[in-house]
Amino acid sequence: MADKVEAVKEKEKVVSREFKEYIRDLNPDIGLDETIKRLTPEKIEKTIKAVLGGRSARIKAVLETCIHCGLCSEACQWYLSNDKDPTYAPVAKMRMTIWEMLKRDGKVDAEFIKQCARIVFTECNICHRCSMYCPYGLDVTFIIGMVRRICFLLGVVPQRMMDQDQAHIATLNQVWMSQNDWLDTMQWLEEETRLEYKDLRIPIDKEGAEVMWFPLGAEPKTGVHHIVRTAIIMNAAGINWTVPGKDVWDSSNMPMFIRDFFTMQRIVRGLFENAARLRIKKLILTE
Amino acid sequence: MFDFIRDPSLYNLVRGPLVWIAFLVFIGGSTYRIYSLINLAKKEKVILPFISLKATLRSLLHWVIPFASRNWRRRPIFTIMTFLFHISLVAIPIFLLSHNTLWYESWGISWWTLSEGLADFMTIIVILSCVFFLLRRIVAPEVKFVTFTSDYLLLTITALPFITGFLAYHELLLPYKIMLIIHMLAGETMLIAIPFTRLGHMFYFFLTRSFMGSQFALWHTKDW
Numbered sequence: 001m002a003d004k005v006e007a008v009k010e011k012e013k014v015v016s017r018e019f020k021e022y023i024r025d026l027n028p029d030i031g032l033d034e035t036i037k038r039l040t041p042e043k044i045e046k047t048i049k050a051v052l053g054g055r056s057a058r059i060k061a062v063l064e065t066c067i068h069c070g071l072c073s074e075a076c077q078w079y080l081s082n083d084k085d086p087t088y089a090p091v092a093k094m095r096m097t098i099w100e101m102l103k104r105d106g107k108v109d110a111e112f113i114k115q116c117a118r119i120v121f122t123e124c125n126i127c128h129r130c131s132m133y134c135p136y137g138l139d140v141t142f143i144i145g146m147v148r149r150i151c152f153l154l155g156v157v158p159q160r161m162m163d164q165d166q167a168h169i170a171t172l173n174q175v176w177m178s179q180n181d182w183l184d185t186m187q188w189l190e191e192e193t194r195l196e197y198k199d200l201r202i203p204i205d206k207e208g209a210e211v212m213w214f215p216l217g218a219e220p221k222t223g224v225h226h227i228v229r230t231a232i233i234m235n236a237a238g239i240n241w242t243v244p245g246k247d248v249w250d251s252s253n254m255p256m257f258i259r260d261f262f263t264m265q266r267i268v269r270g271l272f273e274n275a276a277r278l279r280i281k282k283l284i285l286t287e
Numbered sequence: 288m289f290d291f292i293r294d295p296s297l298y299n300l301v302r303g304p305l306v307w308i309a310f311l312v313f314i315g316g317s318t319y320r321i322y323s324l325i326n327l328a329k330k331e332k333v334i335l336p337f338i339s340l341k342a343t344l345r346s347l348l349h350w351v352i353p354f355a356s357r358n359w360r361r362r363p364i365f366t367i368m369t370f371l372f373h374i375s376l377v378a379i380p381i382f383l384l385s386h387n388t389l390w391y392e393s394w395g396i397s398w399w400t401l402s403e404g405l406a407d408f409m410t411i412i413v414i415l416s417c418v419f420f421l422l423r424r425i426v427a428p429e430v431k432f433v434t435f436t437s438d439y440l441l442l443t444i445t446a447l448p449f450i451t452g453f454l455a456y457h458e459l460l461l462p463y464k465i466m467l468i469i470h471m472l473a474g475e476t477m478l479i480a481i482p483f484t485r486l487g488h489m490f491y492f493f494l495t496r497s498f499m500g501s502q503f504a505l506w507h508t509k510d511w
Binding site: 019021056057058060061062064065066067068069070071073074075079084086087089091092095131132133134135136137138139 | 324327328330331334346350356357358361362365423427428429430431432433434435438485487488491492494495496498499500502503510511
């Protein structure tokens, strides 16, 4: 029994070539492992220069004000929950990604990009706590977002996150749901809930309503109880509400997380256009 | 061989033209950097429209008071050291009697000065704080990971004027005139270094604080 436990603990480790203190478990992900095979040094350099080259105000402010004090570390839950491993600190994440890219003038290889992708997609969730603890209030998450942008443009993104982006590209929602299924779901939910709440309505595309409510992608697909509860509350409170009758109805924006700006914009524009089309006063998003 | 150090023209050089150069580079360079960052910010459409003066002032006040913000409270020793350090760092060059005498000599102006005992005490604080910062960089793992030669260099540039000033005033280690010239050169080096290095955080602090304070106000979240 003890031997089995030992065998489980002895998972293969990955040690960074550039930063020897960076040691992680080997976690295969075809979104990173396979996609880097398509990269060339020229492609990488060109992408990095395109994204960072302008040295915009925010990048400059963060790079030139950060005094390397490390006070951001104790803000980061990744740092705290990994026994204060210094390679999880926000400033450490910057060192291992953007500082290195700029130091080498964008001349980094595919393995390095894979390491960056692992750091910025799976070791940071852009929560902004580091900015709250930094005495200068530096926007570290902006830097993380820039590195995410570089990785996205190079196609190096964890598979699940890229898949969710694909869902948004193809269906404007996170869960590959068709418009018919969306309408169908709203209608059968209303029908079933009316068995208990006799006057309940889930208005669809009601013009001039005060509130338009947008769920998250998962709700009509696998979490319909959330929609039912929202409908009960809206009806009990007497709110003049509606749900959209067509795309975009999913307020989650997975493209934003991987910095796919084009699709991100399609989602946001879709939400506003639905509200504008029906002269809605307030947009309420689940998240 | 080292008699040139006793030559009055070296003193005159350091006391005269080099002071001019140091201050011009410091003031001109800092102004240029502030101006160019604000100009750069204008190009990014999502910065300036969201800056709120009220939020800026609130955020600045919040972080300039020791133990007001959460991170200051979580690290009491660091907070005490950094506040004493920064207050002394700014106050000593401006309110020291010796410096005041030089201003009077050159321009006929003078103002309130620190007592010599207090100035000595504050200088020791600056030096001890620099030692504290140095130890942090060597010992604390999260700081060590992001410490480079430039960080040690900046710490040295900052500590040197205070160390040499203290030694010069008390006439320790080297003859007065020599230590004095080294002190003036150290001070000039620091002034010139400010616009070109991360010592520029002294003015960037106000801009970045303004940005993040405005962001917190926008998100209706408190300034931690």
